[in-house]
Amino acid sequence: MKLTINGQEIARDVAQHHTLLEFLRDDIGLTGTKECCAEGECGACTVLLDGKAINSCLVLAAEADGSIVTTIEGLEKDGQLDPLQQAFIDKGAVQCGFCIPGMIMAAKYLLQENSNPTEAEIKQGLAGNLCRCAGYSRIIDAVREASGGRK
Amino acid sequence: MREFAPDVRLLAGGTDLMVRLRSGRFRPNAVVDVKRVSGWSSQIVETEGVLRIGAGVTMTDLVADTKVQRHFPALVEAASVVGSIQIRNRATLAGNICNASPAADTAPPLLVCGAIVNIASAWDERRLPLHEFFLAPGKTALAPSELVESLDLPIPAEPVGSSFQRITRRRGVDLATVNLSCTLNAAGEVRMAFGAAAPIPLLVNGTVASLEEMTAQARPISDIRGGQDYRQAMLLVMARRALEIARGRLSR
Numbered sequence: 289m290k291l292t293i294n295g296q297e298i299a300r301d302v303a304q305h306h307t308l309l310e311f312l313r314d315d316i317g318l319t320g321t322k323e324c325c326a327e328g329e330c331g332a333c334t335v336l337l338d339g340k341a342i343n344s345c346l347v348l349a350a351e352a353d354g355s356i357v358t359t360i361e362g363l364e365k366d367g368q369l370d371p372l373q374q375a376f377i378d379k380g381a382v383q384c385g386f387c388i389p390g391m392i393m394a395a396k397y398l399l400q401e402n403s404n405p406t407e408a409e410i411k412q413g414l415a416g417n418l419c420r421c422a423g424y425s426r427i428i429d430a431v432r433e434a435s436g437g438r439k
Numbered sequence: 440m441r442e443f444a445p446d447v448r449l450l451a452g453g454t455d456l457m458v459r460l461r462s463g464r465f466r467p468n469a470v471v472d473v474k475r476v477s478g479w480s481s482q483i484v485e486t487e488g489v490l491r492i493g494a495g496v497t498m499t500d501l502v503a504d505t506k507v508q509r510h511f512p513a514l515v516e517a518a519s520v521v522g523s524i525q526i527r528n529r530a531t532l533a534g535n536i537c538n539a540s541p542a543a544d545t546a547p548p549l550l551v552c553g554a555i556v557n558i559a560s561a562w563d564e565r566r567l568p569l570h571e572f573f574l575a576p577g578k579t580a581l582a583p584s585e586l587v588e589s590l591d592l593p594i595p596a597e598p599v600g601s602s603f604q605r606i607t608r609r610r611g612v613d614l615a616t617v618n619l620s621c622t623l624n625a626a627g628e629v630r631m632a633f634g635a636a637a638p639i640p641l642l643v644n645g646t647v648a649s650l651e652e653m654t655a656q657a658r659p660i661s662d663i664r665g666g667q668d669y670r671q672a673m674l675l676v677m678a679r680r681a682l683e684i685a686r687g688r689l690s691r
C-alpha cells in the first residue's frame with residue numbers, strides 16, 4: 289500500500305491482519321504511538337488519519353491505503369516542538385509519559401476543530417484517553433495553555 | 440460475499456468488528472472493507488419528507504449535520520455519547536444497528552422516529568422497519584448475502600418533540616446501563632424505545648398517561664452494569680425526564 293506518514297510518502301507491503309498501530313510501530317519504526325488496551329478504550333494509540341483522531345488499534349493497516357497519517361513524531365516542525373508539546377512540558381503534565389502521545393494527538397484534533405475550548409469541552413475531547421498516573425488536571429491545564437488560555 | 444459466504448464479515452468503522460476479531464472469538468474467511476465499495480454512500484440526503492442516511496455516515500458526521508440536528512435532536516444526543524471522539528470518528532450509524540447490541544445507543548431514537556432499513560444483496564433489495572430488524576442480541580434480520588445500504592428517517596409531518604436519556608456508570612466511554620428515547624405529539628401520543636432493558640431494543644406506544652405501563656414492558660436482566668430492579672426503576676424515571684424534555688421541544 290501507499291500512504292503519507294508525517295509528510296513522507298511510503299509504499300510498503302503489509303500483512304492483511306496487521307493494524308495501523310502494528311504497522312506504524314513494527315514496520316515503520318514509529319514507536320511514539322503506544323499500544324495499551326488494544327480495544328479502543330484507552331486512547332494511547334491515537335493518531336490522525338486524514339485529519340481525524342482515531343484509535344489506530346481498531347483500524348487495519350490496509351484501510352489506511354491512500355491516506356494521510358500524522359503521529360506524535362510528525363508534530364515537531366523544523367526542530368520546534370508543537371505548542372501543545374511545549375505546553376505539556378511547561379505545565380508538568382507528563383508523569384510516566386505512556387499516555388502522552390495519545391493525549392497530545394487527541395488534543396491536537398480538539399484544537400483543530402475548536403481553537404478555544406472550555407474546560408468541559410477539553411474533558412469531552414480527551415474522554416477517550418486514560419492516564420494511569422491520573423495526571424488529568426495538569427493535562428487539562430496544558431491543553432488550555434496551548435489553546436491560548438481561556439478559563 | 441457470495442464466494443466467501445457465509446463466513447464473511449463486512450468492515451465499516453471496525454469499532455465493533457476489530458475488537459471481536461482481535462479477541463479471536465471468530466475467524467472469518469474474508470473481511471470486506473465496505474468503505475471502498477463503489478457507490479457506498481457517506482451522504483445524508485433529504486428528499487420528499489425523508490432523511491436518507493448512507494451506511495458510511497459516522498457518528499461524527501451525524502452530530503455535525505444541520506438537517507439531522509433540526510429534525511432528529513434525540514438521534515444527535517445519542518450519537519454524541521457513543522464512545523469517545525476517536526470512536527465516533529469511525530463508528531457508523533449502520534454499524535451500530537447491524538451489530539445489534541441490546542444497548543446500542545442510536546437504536547432507541549431511530550425506533551421512535553420510525554426508521555426504515557434499506558437492505559440490498561447482489562440480486563435484490565428490500566425495506567424493513569427497524570423494529571423488525573432486531574431479532575436477538577447480536578442477531579439481525581439480515582441474510583448472510585445482505586447488507587444495509589442506508590437508513591430512511593421519515594421527517595415528522597406534524598410537530599413532535601423528542602429526546603434521549605442514558606444512564607452509565609461513568610461519564611465517557613461506557614456502554615449504557617439503560618438508554619431511552621421518546622417522541623410526543625400534540626395529541627399526547629407517546630412513542631418510546633429503550634435499550635439494555637430487553638434482549639433487543641424495544642419500541643412501545645402509549646400516551647402521556649401510560650408511562651408506567653409502557654416501561655413495564657421492559658425485560659431487563661442483572662449484569663455488571665446494573666441490577667434488574669434498578670434498571671426497571673430507572674426506566675420510569677428516565678421516561679418522565681425524557682417526556683419533560685420532549686414536551687419543552689414540542690412547544691417550541
Ligand SMILES: Cc1cc2nc3c(=O)[nH]c(=O)nc-3n(C[C@H](O)[C@H](O)[C@H](O)COP(=O)(O)OP(=O)(O)OC[C@H]3O[C@@H](n4cnc5c(N)ncnc54)[C@H](O)[C@@H]3O)c2cc1C
Nearest residue numbers: 328449451452453454455456522531534535537543544587
Ligand atoms: C471503546 C468503545 C466504546 C463504545 N461505546 C459505545 C457506546 O457508547 N454506545 C454504543 O452504542 N456503541 C458503542 N461502541 C460500539 C461501536 O462503536 C458501535 O456499535 C458502532 O456504531 C459500530 O459501527 P462500526 O461502523 O464501527 O461497525 P463495524 O465494527 O465495522 O461493524 C459492526 C458489525 O456490523 C456489521 N456491519 C457494519 N456495517 C454494515 C452494513 N452496512 N451492512 C451490514 N452489516 C454491517 C459488521 O459486519 C459487524 O458485524 C463502542 C465501541 C468501543 C470499541
